[in-house]
Amino acid sequence: xxxxxxxxxxxxxxxxxxxxxxxxxxxxxxxxxxxxxxxxxxxxxxxxxxxxxxxxxxxxxxxxxxxxxxxxxxxxxxxxxxxxxxxxxxxxxxxxxxxxxxxxxxxxxxxxxxxxxxxxxxxxxxxxxxxxxxxxxxxxxxxxxxxxxxxxxxxxxxxxxxxxxxxxxxxxxxxxxxxxxxxxxxxxxxxxxxxxxxxxxxxxxxxxxxxxxxxxxxxxxxxxxxxxxxxxxxxxxxxxxxxxxxxxxxxxxxxxxxxxxxxxxxxxxxxxxxxxxxxxxxxxxxxxxxxxxxxxxxxxxxxxxxxxxxxxxxxxxxxxxxxxxxxxxxxxxxxxxxxxxxxxxxxxxxxxxxxxxxxxxxxxxxxxxxxx
Amino acid sequence: xxxxxxxxxxxxxxxxxxxxxxxxxxxxxxxxxxxxxxxxxxxxxxxxxxxxxxxxxxxxxxxxxxxxxxxxxxxxxxxxxxxxxxxxxxxxxxxxxxxxxxxxxxxxxxxxxxxxxxxxxxxxxxxxxxxxxxxxxxxxxxxxxxxxxxxxxxxxxxxxxxxxxxxxxxxxxxxxxxxxxxxxxxxxxxxxxxxxxxxxxxxxxxxxxxxxxxxxxxxxxxxxxxxxxxxxxxxxxxxxxxxxxxxxxxxxxxxxxxxxxxxxxxxxxxxxxxxxxxxxxxxxxxxxxxxxxxxxxxxxxxxxxxxxxxxxxxxxxxxxxxxxxxxxxxxxxxxxxxxxxxxxxxxxxxxxxxxxxxxxxxxxxxxxxxxxxxxxxxxxxxxxxxxxxxxxxxxxxxxxxxxxxxxxxxxxxxxxx
Numbered sequence: 051x052x053x054x055x056x057x058x059x060x061x062x063x064x065x066x067x068x069x070x071x072x073x074x075x076x077x078x079x080x081x082x083x084x085x086x087x088x089x090x091x092x093x094x095x096x097x098x099x100x101x102x103x104x105x106x107x108x109x110x111x112x113x114x115x116x117x118x119x120x121x122x123x124x125x126x127x128x129x130x131x132x133x134x135x136x137x138x139x140x141x142x143x144x145x146x147x148x149x150x151x152x153x154x155x156x157x158x159x160x161x162x163x164x165x166x167x168x169x170x171x172x173x174x175x176x177x178x179x180x181x182x183x184x185x186x187x188x189x190x191x192x193x194x195x196x197x198x199x200x201x202x203x204x205x206x207x208x209x210x211x212x213x214x215x216x217x218x219x220x221x222x223x224x225x226x227x228x229x230x231x232x233x234x235x236x237x238x239x240x241x242x243x244x245x246x247x248x249x250x251x252x253x254x255x256x257x258x259x260x261x262x263x264x265x266x267x268x269x270x271x272x273x274x275x276x277x278x279x280x281x282x283x284x285x286x287x288x289x290x291x292x293x294x295x296x297x298x299x300x301x302x303x304x305x306x307x308x309x310x311x312x313x314x315x316x317x318x319x320x321x322x323x324x325x326x327x328x329x330x331x332x333x334x335x336x337x338x339x340x341x342x343x344x345x346x347x348x349x350x351x352x353x354x355x356x357x358x359x360x361x362x363x364x365x366x367x368x369x370x371x372x373x374x375x376x377x378x379x380x381x382x383x384x385x386x387x388x389x390x391x392x393x394x395x396x397x398x399x400x401x402x403x404x405x406x407x408x409x410x411x412x413x414x415x416x417x418x419x420x421x422x
Numbered sequence: 423x424x425x426x427x428x429x430x431x432x433x434x435x436x437x438x439x440x441x442x443x444x445x446x447x448x449x450x451x452x453x454x455x456x457x458x459x460x461x462x463x464x465x466x467x468x469x470x471x472x473x474x475x476x477x478x479x480x481x482x483x484x485x486x487x488x489x490x491x492x493x494x495x496x497x498x499x500x501x502x503x504x505x506x507x508x509x510x511x512x513x514x515x516x517x518x519x520x521x522x523x524x525x526x527x528x529x530x531x532x533x534x535x536x537x538x539x540x541x542x543x544x545x546x547x548x549x550x551x552x553x554x555x556x557x558x559x560x561x562x563x564x565x566x567x568x569x570x571x572x573x574x575x576x577x578x579x580x581x582x583x584x585x586x587x588x589x590x591x592x593x594x595x596x597x598x599x600x601x602x603x604x605x606x607x608x609x610x611x612x613x614x615x616x617x618x619x620x621x622x623x624x625x626x627x628x629x630x631x632x633x634x635x636x637x638x639x640x641x642x643x644x645x646x647x648x649x650x651x652x653x654x655x656x657x658x659x660x661x662x663x664x665x666x667x668x669x670x671x672x673x674x675x676x677x678x679x680x681x682x683x684x685x686x687x688x689x690x691x692x693x694x695x696x697x698x699x700x701x702x703x704x705x706x707x708x709x710x711x712x713x714x715x716x717x718x719x720x721x722x723x724x725x726x727x728x729x730x731x732x733x734x735x736x737x738x739x740x741x742x743x744x745x746x747x748x749x750x751x752x753x754x755x756x757x758x759x760x761x762x763x764x765x766x767x768x769x770x771x772x773x774x775x776x777x778x779x780x781x782x783x784x785x786x787x788x789x790x791x792x793x794x795x796x797x798x799x800x801x802x803x804x805x806x807x808x809x810x811x812x813x814x815x816x817x818x819x820x821x822x823x824x825x826x827x828x829x830x831x832x833x834x835x836x837x838x839x
Binding site for chain 2: 200201202203204227228229230231232298302303331336374376400402416418419420421422
C-alpha cells in the first residue's frame, strides 16, 4: 500500500477513528486503526468491539492495500505535522512497518496484520431513514445529561430512541434517565422512520455521534436493527451495538396532574441556584425552593459550611410550597432552556417535578425532589 | 544494662536471675526504661477463658469457633501444637486435631472479661486503642512521674494482675511505635514480654519477611513478591518514589515501615469506617431463594447497626466466596447515602445479579462504607421505583414495632427463607 493525503484531511479522518479506540485495552489489535486504500479513497477503521467507525478520505492511491497501525501514534504524528503538508503512508508488505513521510520527517511504525482486525459483522437493518443533523443534535444533546452511569442498571446507560405518540402526532423520541431526573425529547418523525424498533444507544456512541452532527446542512443516514444502530454521512459511518436490555416504562414517571405552575427566567434562575449552592455540602448539594405569590426564595443551609439565601421575582400564584432539589440537577435542566422561560410544574414536596420550556411539549424534563 | 524482675518488680543492673527474689524471669534491655508504646495481646483469649471457667478442659486441646463450616476463632496452645491456627477452616482444624474439644464461643462472657482488662489498662493510661476484645495498644509516654515507675514496670504489673485477678495470661510488646510494639508482642508468646529498642530496629527488621507488617495479607504479599520484595532488606533497596508509584499510599507506608518508622498515634477512638455482615453457609449453595434470604437478613442487620449509630453509607459492598475460596467483591456508590435495609438489599441484589451465575457460594456478605450522618441520607427517592418510598415508610414503622415489642415482633417473609 502507498498513498498520499493532505495533512488536514488525514488529521480529521484519523482523529475521528482514534477517539473510538479504548485508551486502556488488553487486545493489541484494538489499539490499531485499519487503513484500507483502493481507487481514489483511503478509509480508516477503528473499533472497541461495541462501536465501529469508518472514516473515508480522498487520497492519491499509488498502490492499493491495507494494514493496521497504532491509532494514537498515527494521530499524534499527523497532529504534529505542519499544516498543508502532503503525507505519504507506505508499507512494504514484508518488514511489518508502515512509513509515514511528510517533507523531511520520516517515521516508521510497527504494524499488525490486517487479517487480525475485527471488522464488525454487517447486519440487516429494519429501518432506514434520513434525518437532518440539527434534528438529531437536539434530540441527543438535550437528553444525554440524564444518562445513568450506574452499571447495575445498565439499561439506563444510554439514550432510548424510539417512535412514540405525542398529542395525536407520531414523533421520533429520545429518553434518558438515571432515576433522579429524566429527559424526554421529541422531534417530527422523519420519513420512513415509522417502523423504527426502539433501541438504547449507549453513552459512548452518543458522544461519538455528536462529532457527525456539527454541520447544519448535513443529512444523516440512520439505520436501526434490534441489535445495532448506524449513523452515516458520506465520509463517516458510525456503527454501534445497542444496549441489550429493556428501557423502563418511563411514561409512568412523567407526572400528568401537577398543577402548581412556576414560570421563571431560566438563566437568572440557574445563576441564582449556582450562587446559593456554593455553600451547600459537597455531598448532597441540596437547595431549598420556597414559593410564595410571585416570589421564589432559594436557600441552602449546610450546618458545616454555612447558609445562603437569594430571592427571585417569578410568576407563581398557587399556595405556598417548600421543596428541595439537588442543585446540580436543577442547573442541568435549567441549562436546557434556551429560548423562553422555564416552566416548572409542581405537585408536592415529595412528588416528581416537571420542567419544560414555555409551552413546548417537545422537550420535557422530570426531576425528583430531595428531603431538605 | 537496665534490668527488671517480672516476678517482684525489682530494678537492677545486669543479672540473669533476680538478685532479690531469685526469679529467672528477668527483662534486660538498654532501652528498657525509655520505651513507652506497648501492645498487649491476651494468650489464646477465648480458649483461656473457657479453660479458666471449666477446669476439665485444662489439659485438652480446645478450639473456639462456629460449626463444621465455620472458621477457628481461637485455638488453645495445646491445639496449636497440632498445627491449628486462628482463621483456619474448621474442617481442616479437626483433621489436624480430631480429639479437640469444640466450644461455641460465649461472646457475652468474653466481652465482660475484656472490659475488666480494659479497666486495668485504664489505670495505666487513657491512651488505649483496642484492636479487638483481646488486644490493645497503649501509649504510656509521660506516665512515669504519675506512677512513680517507668512504663515497663507498669506493664509487667498489668499482666501479673491479669494472671492473679482474672486467671488469664497476656503478652506484652514494648517499643517506640505501634508497628514494632505489635511485632514485639508476638515474639515471645505466651506470657511474653519483648522489647524492640530504637537502636536495634533496622538490624532486627532486616531479614524478617514483609508479612510481618500488620495488614499485609496473602494478596498484597503476592503483589510484593512479584516486585521482588520478600524481606525488609528487599524493601530498603526501593526508592520512595518507586514504591509510591507501584503501591500507591501503601507504598509510602512501606517505605517508612522498612525503616521501622510508624508515626500513627495510639488513638482511643478510631472512627468507624464501615459496617458489614457476612455468613458462611452450612453447605455451598446456588439456591437463589436461599441466597436472597441471606442477602435480606444481612442487609437488615447492617441497616440495624447503621440506624443504631445514626449513620448511613454511600457505598454498598457485596462479598461472595465461591466454593473454591475465590472471593468476589462488588461495590456501588449511591447518589444518596442510605441506612435503609430495603435500599441496601436492592443495591446488593443488583450487584449480585450483575455477577451472573458463578456459584455455588460458601459465603455471602453485605456492607456499607463511606459513612455519613443519617441526616444526609435517604433524601432523594428513585424516580423509577415509586414504591420505594412506601417500602421505606413500612421499614420505619417496622423498626418502631420492633423497638417496642422485640426484634422478632415483626419480620419480612423474605427473611424466613
